[in-house]
Structures are given as structure tokens and as C-alpha cells.
Amino acid sequence: MDTPELRPEIRAYYERGGERTRLRQGVGRLEFLRTRDVLRRVLPEPPGRLLDVGGGDGVHAEWLAADGWQVRLIDPVPDHVAAAARIPGIEAELGDARKLAVDDHEADVVLLLGPLYHLTEPADRARCLAEAVRAVRPGGLVVAATINRYSALHDQLNRGGWFEPDRRARLAETTATGVVAPDGHFTVAYLHQPSEIAAETAAAGLTGIRQYAVEGAAWLLGDIGDYLDDPERAQGVLDAVRLTEADPALLGVSGHLLTVGHADGGAADPRAARPPGRTRSR
Numbered sequence: 001m002d003t004p005e006l007r008p009e010i011r012a013y014y015e016r017g018g019e020r021t022r023l024r025q026g027v028g029r030l031e032f033l034r035t036r037d038v039l040r041r042v043l044p045e046p047p048g049r050l051l052d053v054g055g056g057d058g059v060h061a062e063w064l065a066a067d068g069w070q071v072r073l074i075d076p077v078p079d080h081v082a083a084a085a086r087i088p089g090i091e092a093e094l095g096d097a098r099k100l101a102v103d104d105h106e107a108d109v110v111l112l113l114g115p116l117y118h119l120t121e122p123a124d125r126a127r128c129l130a131e132a133v134r135a136v137r138p139g140g141l142v143v144a145a146t147i148n149r150y151s152a153l154h155d156q157l158n159r160g161g162w163f164e165p166d167r168r169a170r171l172a173e174t175t176a177t178g179v180v181a182p183d184g185h186f187t188v189a190y191l192h193q194p195s196e197i198a199a200e201t202a203a204a205g206l207t208g209i210r211q212y213a214v215e216g217a218a219w220l221l222g223d224i225g226d227y228l229d230d231p232e233r234a235q236g237v238l239d240a241v242r243l244t245e246a247d248p249a250l251l252g253v254s255g256h257l258l259t260v261g262h263a264d265g266g267a268a269d270p271r272a273a274r275p276p277g278r279t280r281s282r
């Protein structure tokens with residue numbers, strides 16, 4: 001594979017297999033349901049060609065293919081690619097977001113739901129975004145997920161890690177710099193400020209940038225995992241989070257953020273995103 005090397009600690013972390021369950025149980029379902037909810041509103045109508053870069057084991061690719069997208073998933077972890085390739089309708093291959101083995105402008109949509117989490121160097125993040133912009137057609141859409149700067153602090157305040165002196169020092173460092181050092185719980189990562197990823201996507205040439213909080217403040221509420229067990233309550237949670245999803249005052253409190261922009265020509269795109277609030281009935 002003629003691609004930049006994935007850091008061994010990142011590979012080792014994902015080879016532990018955590019992605020099999022992360023978004024499919026407990027409070028992780030909030031990230032899954034909200035990501036799907038936002039994507040179904042901001043993506044153009046399928047069919048079309050969609051590149052799911054850093055798509056993991058296909059947790060989003062599966063429903064995107066069922067919705068009618070022609071999905072090509074690219075990920076550097078062999079177990080992820082093998083699992084995604086077993087999902088009907090998905091083409092899955094090894095690769096790196098910083099050097100995509102794809103043609104210029106081959107996709108209508110490029111999703112980066114994961115690669116930017118692990119690129120601590122600004123130059124690597126710029127390469128990743130430049131590749132997404134190269135791969136998407138003029139007027140097409142790029143969606144970049146980032147982990148918010150204060151998510152580790154808030155998560156560990158919730159779970160108690162903040163009260164362990166060593167951990168507290170590392171969390172304070174991460175809060176200041178955005179860089180997460182591998183600690184047995186997570187791997188090397190970069191946590192963005194919302195304004196930082198907005199600037200990075202604009203510098204890559206994307207226009208019409210919009211940002212959506214994925215979990216909003218809801219991920220910090222103790223009972224949220226239980227609410228998601230009940231379909232009616234789960235819908236209620238989605239309705240509540242949608243009310244604040246684009247409020248700049250709350251973007252950074254969310255665990256994750258989606259930043260959406262068009263490659264040049266976006267304003268004239270006849271398949272432009274539907275107005276906010278309109279959702280397909282599926």
C-alpha cells in the first residue's frame with residue numbers, strides 16, 4: 001500500500017476491536033443516531049457516489065448503502081476493511097486519508113468521520129482535507145467529523161478520571177493543546193476547537209461552511225443511554241438535540257462536531273442540501 005504509515009499505537013488501538021460495539025450500544029448510540037440524523041438532512045438525495053474515508057467497519061456505510069448511496073469505504077485497519085467488505089453493496093479497501101488512491105472528482109460526497117481524530121500535525125490534517133477536496137466533484141459535499149477540545153475533560157469528570165492526579169495533569173495538558181497521548185483508554189488523538197476545524201476546512205477550499213454539534217450537551221446527561229432503549233424517548237432526545245445543534249454557543253460542549261462544506265461550485269449545485277429541518281421519512 002503506497003500510503004503514509006498509520007502510527008502503530010493507532011493501529012494497535014483499533015485492532016482491539018472496539019469499533020464493533022462503540023456506536024451500537026449504550027450512550028454511543030447517541031453519536032450514531034445524531035450523525036445519521038444530520039447526514040440525512042445535509043447530504044443531497046441519493047443515488048450518488050460517496051467515499052467513506054476512515055469508515056471503520058462500515059457502521060455508517062451500511063445505512064448509507066441501504067439509503068441508495070454507492071459507497072466506497074477506505075480505512076487503514078485491515079479488520080475494519082474486512083468487516084465492511086462483508087456488508088452488501090459496499091466496496092471496501094485499505095488506504096489512508098492523506099493519500100487517497102481515488103480519481104480526481106470521483107465522488108459526489110466525501111465523509112471524513114474519523115481520520116481527523118488522529119492527525120495531530122496541522123500539515124497532516126491539511127493533506128487529509130486537500131485529498132477530500134480533490135476527490136469530490138465541483139459542487140460536491142465534504143463532511144468532516146472532529147472530536148471537540150473539551151470532550152476528554154468532560155468525559156473524565158463524568159467517569160471520575162479527573163480525580164486521579166496523574167490523569168488530571170494529562171487532561172489539563174490535552175485541554176490546553178488538543179493532543180491526547182495514548183493512555184490505555186484511547187490512542188493518540190487531536191481534539192479540535194470548532195473554530196479551528198472551520199478555519200482548516202475553509203483553508204482547504206471548502207465554501208458555505210456549516211457546523212453541527214453531534215451529541216450537543218445530551219451526552220453529559222446521566223440517563224441518556226437508558227432513554228435510547230425506548231424508541232419514543234430516543235426520538236425525543238434527537239428532537240431536543242436538534243434544537244441546539246447549530247448554536248455557536250453550544251458547539252464546543254458536544255463530544256463530536258460535523259463541519260460541512262462544498263467544493264467550489266457549491267452555490268450553483270442543483271443537488272444542494274435540503275433546508276434545515278426537512279428530513280426524509282426513513
Ligand SMILES: C[S@@+](CC[C@H](N)C(=O)[O-])C[C@H]1O[C@@H](n2cnc3c(N)ncnc32)[C@H](O)[C@@H]1O
Binds near residue numbers: 014059075097118
Ligand atoms: C473512531 S473511528 C470512526 C469510524 C466510523 N467512521 C465512525 O464514524 O464510527 C476512526 C476511524 O478512522 C480510521 N483512521 C485513522 N487514521 C486514519 C487515516 N490516516 N486515514 C484514514 N482513516 C484513518 C480508523 O482506522 C478508524 O476506522
